[in-house]
Amino acid sequence: NAGVTQTPKFQVLKTGQSMTLQCAQDMNHNSMYWYRQDPGMGLRLIYYSASEGTTDKGEVPNGYNVSRLNKREFSLRLESAAPSQTSVYFCASRTADTNYEQYFGPGTRLTVT
Amino acid sequence: KQEVTQIPAALSVPEGENLVLNCSFTDSAIYNLQWFRQDPGKGLTSLLLIQSSQREQTSGRLNASLDKSSGRSTLYIAASQPGDSATYLCAAGGGGFKTIFGAGTRLFVKA
Numbered sequence: 434n435a436g437v438t439q440t441p442k443f444q445v446l447k448t449g450q451s452m453t454l455q456c457a458q459d460m461n462h463n464s465m466y467w468y469r470q471d472p473g474m475g476l477r478l479i480y481y482s483a484s485e486g487t488t489d490k491g492e493v494p495n496g497y498n499v500s501r502l503n504k505r506e507f508s509l510r511l512e513s514a515a516p517s518q519t520s521v522y523f524c525a526s527r528t529a530d531t532n533y534e535q536y537f538g539p540g541t542r543l544t545v546t
Numbered sequence: 547k548q549e550v551t552q553i554p555a556a557l558s559v560p561e562g563e564n565l566v567l568n569c570s571f572t573d574s575a576i577y578n579l580q581w582f583r584q585d586p587g588k589g590l591t592s593l594l595l596i597q598s599s600q601r602e603q604t605s606g607r608l609n610a611s612l613d614k615s616s617g618r619s620t621l622y623i624a625a626s627q628p629g630d631s632a633t634y635l636c637a638a639g640g641g642g643f644k645t646i647f648g649a650g651t652r653l654f655v656k657a
Contacts, residue, residue, distance in 0.1 A: 437589075464643055466643075466645075468647075473649060474649055475550065475635065475637075475646070475647030475648050475649045475650065476590075476635075476637075476647040477647075478644060478645070481643050481644070483643050489643075491644065523589060523590065525590075527643075532578065532595055532597065533577060533578055533639055534578075534580065534592060534595050535580065535592070535637070535639075535645060536592065537582075537589045537590040537591075537592075538589055539588060539589040540588070540589050542587075
């Protein structure tokens with residue numbers, strides 16, 4: 434059972450470099466999410482996609498872009514990385530039933546120097 | 547704006563003790579409250595989910611309760627074990643596909 438997968442697991446970037454974080458889910462969920470987790474803080478929502486073809490900003494969208502490639506895949510792009518984007522990034526998807534339960538990927542640990 | 551607070555931030559208990567983790571939220575208009583476990587360097591694992599119409603959920607040694615009127619949820623862990631050591635996060639699911647997370651309680655169970 435793959436669930437939610439993320440690549441890469443670790444990444445080191447220099448300031449100004451760009452990269453794309455990949456996320457895929459095999460649970461046929463409609464909605465998908467990108468969060469960042471920083472020490473001492475809860476997870477903060479960057480962007481979400483309620484369904485294929487739609488994306489919306491979350492709490493901290495600045496410096497990021499997303500693409501909902503199809504129902505399975507939701508990618509997060511950093512166009513010009515900054516040290517403030519050093520964080521652990523989690524992708525999640527949510528059930529479409531009334532439980533609205535979220536399932537998380539293993540995370541990507543990103544360091545920007 | 548929804549805010550979720552977890553107290554205490556860290557907790558250390560001897561093995562075998564029963565314990566309660568607390569979660570409070572400011573906006574009672576939630577559709578669910580979810581408890582997660584996070585091991586160091588890992589993702590989040592869902593433990594229990596309580597829908598807004600429910601009062602509690604149980605899974606093994608875990609029991610989660612929800613009181614929307616007071617803006618509180620508790621996670622009760624019975625007969626704690628060293629393997630329970632982890633960070634526990636609560637998350638309040640609200641409208642607009644948004645879920646707000648607490649900062650977590652870091653639990654250490656001593657053998």
